Amino acid sequence: TDGAQLPILVIGSGYGGAVAALRLASAGQQVAIVEKGMSWSAPGSDGKIFCNMLNPDGRSFWLRTKTSQPVSYFMGAPYDKTIPSYTGVLDAEQFSQIRIYQGRGVGGGSLVNGGMAVTPKQQYFGSILPSVDPAEMYNTYYPRANANLKVNNVDQTWFESASCYQFARVGRKTAQASGFTTTFVPNVYDFNYMKQELANTAPRSALNAEVIYGNNYGKNSLDKTYLAAAVATGKVTITPQHVVTKVAPAAGTGYTVTMNQIDTSGNTVATKTVTAQKVFFAAGSVGTSKLLVTQKATGALPNLPSSVGTGWGNNGNVMVARQNQAWDATGSLQATIPVMGIDNWADSGGRAFAEISPFPAGIETFASLYLAITDNPNRATFSYNSGTGGVDLNWQQAWNGAGITAAKRIFDPINAKQATIYRTDLFGLYKTWGDDFAYHPLGGCVLNQSTDNYGRLQSYPGLYVIDGSLIPGNTTVNPFVTITALAERNIENIIANDFK
Template sequence: MSDPTPSGAGVAGISRRAFIAGTGSLLGAAALTGRAPAARAAVAATPIAGGAHVPVLVIGTGYGGSVAALRLAEAGVDVHMVEMGMAWDTPGSDGKIFCNTLQPDRRSYWLRTRTKAPLNYFLGFPIDRDIPRYTGVLDAEEFAGITVYQGRGVGGGSLVNGGMAVTPKRENFGGILPSVDANEMYDVYYPRANAGLGAGLVDPAWFDSTACYQYGRVGRKQAQRSGFPFVFVPDVYDWDYMKQEASGTVPKSALAGEILYGNNYGKKSLQKTYLARAAATGRVTVSALHKVTSVAPAPGGGYTVVIDQIDTGGSVTATKTVTADRVFFAAGSVGTSKLLVRLKATGALPALNDEVGKGWGDNGNVMCGRANHLWDPTGSLQSSIPCCGIDNWAAGGAFAEVAPLPTGIETFASFYLSITKNPNRAAFSWDAATGTVVLNWQTAWKQPSIAMAKTIFDRINATEGTIYRTDLFGVYKIWGDHLTYHPLGGAVLNKATDNYGRLTAYPGLYVIDASLIPGNTTVNPFVTITALAERNIEKIIATDL
């Protein structure tokens, strides 16, 4: 989850004798993807009424949808946002909005009765636990060959990521979005996105001295001894708050292991940035626990939208039909792709082109752990917010986030999430027999990612005399090749849409989220998603409204 650029760096085991200390590391390892909550809902939760007419309906409240809502509202347009997840503005019985990574409860997972942690084994034994079914913050959506982790709630993926705010290296941009002017992106829209998100770097001097980044310093030492560049990576965490956590003057958040299922204090999720600014316009409302099931042309113009309201057990409590002049699809790569594929196949939007559903990728995500020696402890206190990475993108096609294992005990383990130059792409399609949308990803397609990640870790292991951990993903399994945190594509820009996200067969329908990006950003993707949304909505406001 880091990137190879010092200015916006890129992507993101114990040895047998040291293994005793590692018993808690799997749950902590799950934390690698970093997750963030929001202290309160930024946008008024005002459920939409059946029969309502709105100028703009935005489906989803993640990065793309939040940008669209803010900029449209600033342009004087009233916007209603529809969010399948909860508002996440009410504390639980423990006084916290989100639960801790090491103690998942009903708030942790989306409509599951058992947790499905990204790193969910230790010594080959599963450690997931039973939980009550609830509309929790993290969705582990299972497809053939891959599990896709996604945020559920007002703020979307910003609730459940590590906050690594990475701008791709400029020389890589042509391979990410070839139809987009790189000069505009790097001169205007990336700076605008980073400012809007509140991205900032860790203080290097504090990093060098604080106990909570000892694991990062071990990662730096080992990377440099093997000849790899080590870079700091911007994040949207409030670094001043984290310093106060370390000094004991504020409630702990990153230093309490909060990441996988939300962060209660220091992380700048969208509820604290774009959505807060949208709310301040007075023109944006949101319906939480509402799921769009159909969008079709309305007889009198605009679009008829059918929405199911659900309760916290996932049951439909009401079905509403509303009309919108314009609709923005911002339900994330998976959500938007599934919805568009279904609407095309079932005849609601039959004129969508044949590129809908195609070009989906996992951003090359693959995980692994390494077993360090006893003389390389990584620290019992670890910040859950990653801030550094190892760069071998140009030579080996991989960038590795030095990820935390915030277990509260010494593990002597280093853990990594790699982003790789994996070329494989999948497609969503409609399965008429089951009435569902399926994805044709194959687990074997992760092999290029593993090979690319090995260009880093095989060398580090050889230099350090260490080994891979084999107990974190199953029995004797080294690589976490079963998941992605970074789903991208499915409604690719300038293919499924025009070059600004318009679904040209249907004037007034737009895509403005991660589904526009064809499978890989070379780094953590949310800054690129945000910047592309800033670019597209500016054009749409100028020419379409």
């Protein structure tokens, strides 16, 4: 409420915010979380909380009148659809040369993501977070994150015959035929639940084309794990539909935080100011970076370091699809939850880890779709635009050439061996690469550069960053387990030293 005096305010309810809230509350602290998106707990008129990928409605996208689907073409024709503007769960945030997909709601990205819960190989950890001791991460914080996120593995015997994973088996077979290593990938989606879906003994979610607009069943998103545990302490409140716009030192101690309460059309219905002794920025790589560069440029937090806004990367994301031979059908029923990756990170000529992605079109397409995570070295900068009052990101689409080069080292040989071709009808007309969007924004307030080695914004005691913006642009695999484990490490140090 307006005028409230709070000990701790957490901005955003994704991985970083959820970890901070649970650990602070467990240490006896009272925590208020504010979240821009909705709570996603009430069903719509169809009895479901979320819509699926085949029939997107207003619930799908954040304040858009037309969907902005990652695979936005089929047979070379655009198939985005007109929808009512609503504070939906997936934001396709458009910067000048890249569109960044992010979750909006209580649970952040966990609501919309594919649940792939991948711990990077320890041998590469030095390239991910060079200032962090790998031993403590692999002995303590990665295991803690995996346990609390409820990470599980597909039953490999079931996988081999499940019709909904034919696409993954074809992806594996064609990769292995060219000598590539494939690996099963853990997930937070409950694979026992998925077995029941396939057996028709439980309502379908992964088997009903549900994922990027939310899963009605099966997925252990943060609202079912960390956030549920945080609320169960009795010390955490979560206030949805509040957008933080300003953070500045308060007259006495602490910080005044200004926020707009919004309705489901995105209109501001009230503006509130609270005072908090400690503030955790957990608005995600894009959200936190935008807030911080704005506070610095507008004079609310002028002493933030000039490195704030820098070091942003897209985890090397590029997407591509191949057209398989007629004997390699990928299946008309595809689980939306990926379980396999092609690991070519050891290739120093172009490192890539390609997830074998579902393409749940509801019909046989013979297509294999991949999301490649590559070692793209390019980094971009967020900057405040005084003309628009917004924040720009200077990422160039051409910078994805590095990612495409790395991905081609996997898919060119597969195509050669299989005598197959790339699909050129899914990301535009005659366009092979999905190189104008990202699922994995990382960086913008890099650990041990813009903050100390635990996320403290040192020029402002009591301000912390605890989300994906701390990670300098790449995690070699899908990022949320690393974001969670780093948050676990940092909050432990912060509680031990700053809450005496």
